[in-house]
Amino acid sequence: MPIASFNPYTGRELRRFRPHSPAQVERIVAQADRAARQWRRSSFAERARVLTRAAALLRERQDALARLMALEMGKPLRDGRAEVLKCALTCDYYAAHAEQMLADQLIETKARRSFIAHEPLGVVLAIMPWNFPFWQAIRFAAPALMAGNVGLLKHASNVPQCALALEKIFHDAGLPRAAFRTLLLESRDVEGLIADDRVQAVTLTGSEGAGSQVGAAAGRHIKKTVLELGGSDAFVVLADADLALAAQTAAQARMINAGQSCIAAKRFIVERPVAREFIRLLKAHLLEMRGGDPLDETTQYGPLARPDLADELTKQVADSVQLGAKVELYGGQSAPGTARFAPVILSNLRPGMPAYDQELFGPVASVLVARDEAHAIRLANDSRFGLGGAVWTRDEQRGERVARQIESGAVFVNALVASTPEMPFGGIKKSGYGRELSHLGIREFVNQKSIWIGGEKDGGARQKTE
Known part of the structure; x- marks a missing residue:
């Protein structure tokens, strides 16, 4: 063949x-x-x-x-x-x-x-x-x-x-x-x-x-x-974070390679006092991004790599919604069988939903609301994956303390998760x-x-x- x-x-x-x-x-x-x-x-x-x-x-x-x-x-x-x-x-x-x-x-x-x-x-x-x-x-x-x-x-x-x-x-x-x-x-x-x-x-x-x-x-x-x-990286936003910068970076982190990256942020864990504002800002940034022909110099994100990958992502979103997830930003596959897929934001997530448990390899952001810092750490670690993670807070010492408690091969504080030749790269768990x-x-x-x-x-x- x-x-x-x-x-x-x-x-x-x-x-x-x-x-x-x-x-x-x-x-x-x-x-x-x-x-x-x-x-x-x-x-x-x-x-x-x-x-x-x-x-x-x-x-x-x-x-x-x-x-x-x-x-x-x-x-x-x-x-x-x-x-x-x-x-x-x-x-x-x-x-x-x-x-x-x-x-x-x-x-x-x-x-x-x-x-x-x-x-x-x-x-x-x-x-x-x-x-x-x-x-x-x-x-x-x-x-x-x-x-x-x-x-x-x-x-x-x-x-x-x-x-x-x-x-x-x-x-x-x-x-x-x-x-x-x-x-x-x-x-x-x-x-x-x-x-x-x-x-x-x-x-x-x-x-x-x-x-x-x-x-x-x-x-x-x-x-x-x-x-x-795989990875289902946690992007933890604490209530004292620079919310504007965190949301802007979150959109960039989710849309790396049209979301097709092991270390792209996938689960956005946000403390309750700032959750609605974070979703509003994230939605605005994602809507500003220009999808299209990868050969066009102005394109910011292209299609998924294959139509079957978009079909599978569509099913994961639909199954999550059927189980009670809330759609904060409607996007998704432009038509069945196409690789083109616009950004989606889901909230109201819980265990048992694909958007909570599985890796979503494409431009779908899962937002989870944390009661406090301790709850945010528990949500971050409630995953079988552990590749990369991020913590956002204005208090650098607090950020380091939280980073040390997240189960992951790498954690970035107030920065976009990335690989670099000077630092080791790899994961734990699955x-x-x-x-x-x-x-x-x-x-x-x-x-x-x-x-x-x-x-x-x-x-x-x-x-x-x-």
Whole structure:
């Protein structure tokens, strides 16, 4: 069955690709395995030259890559350019810091010398989603390659052109061809790759269901994994917050990538004294946002990436309303079977409703009213997810205190939740495990080897025998 990419705004097919045959997959994996033995012996300086050149190519090609994302998954051009520039920044970051991050770590023991060495594992399989087709892949690739690993990318089937464009960037940057390859495969073919002894580790960004399947397969074959899964991030607005700024940021946070972001704010937990005003301000900001053709420079949010995603989101909203949710802003799917979806605000939510319990992957804001700070924290933590969160208050110490009590991989106080190469990124609970980015991310796919040299210090061993 061919792998096809469609323009979600027009519904037109863009290109078709023949999936890699079993023989082609075997050849690519064998070549990657051989490349891993070579690349691990490269110097940090050599690796850094490749990553620095990749960063330069990303910047040079940002317009073409942004257009590709607009066509293939509906991201507005200006957002696409920002994504590509963030990828370039991250390549530069690891090129500059990887050697220091992976330097031998001296440990004080009875040995004459003891330390932890950080050595590459080999072939890392990355299973990546469509919503940030370059950024998600770079988040794994930049640290993995700088650590001396090689990468196999199984990207989402609706963004094959983005996957191949990233492969070309690394090859054009001077990376050995076999050290980073895109595999054009259906999801059902992934388990065979995970089982292959030449694949040493697996990283996945995707849904809770996909993470469960990949984690189970990797567990059966004793493979190291990092899973970054869904999120239903809490955006806590306390009564003393700068409400105007909080509401403006809330609209931006909900509409990141048309709401199709794991760390987009989804549950807005607002203290009762300011709840109605917050809803009014949030509604006004969302209504001001301009949806439309992603290729139009004035478009602020595009369609969802596929019509079936919009259909599913429509059902989640309808089921919530049927169970008693109140619609504060009517938007939604413009017609059944289309990917176009305007912002929605729901309130009067309770457990058992999809808008309370599930991740809504699109521009639907769920507003929950908290009696006080303690209740706001309980509502924030009443989720099986824990990826990112935000707290808004004029009292910075109060914000830090509340942030420490929210069960999440990251919490931002008076700021938009975002990923950055300097800080670790990942979740807890059903949002997954492991970390990407920062020094923690580059150490996920290395052998942290303990090395002990010689006997005891200062002739200790000799003294014991005298």
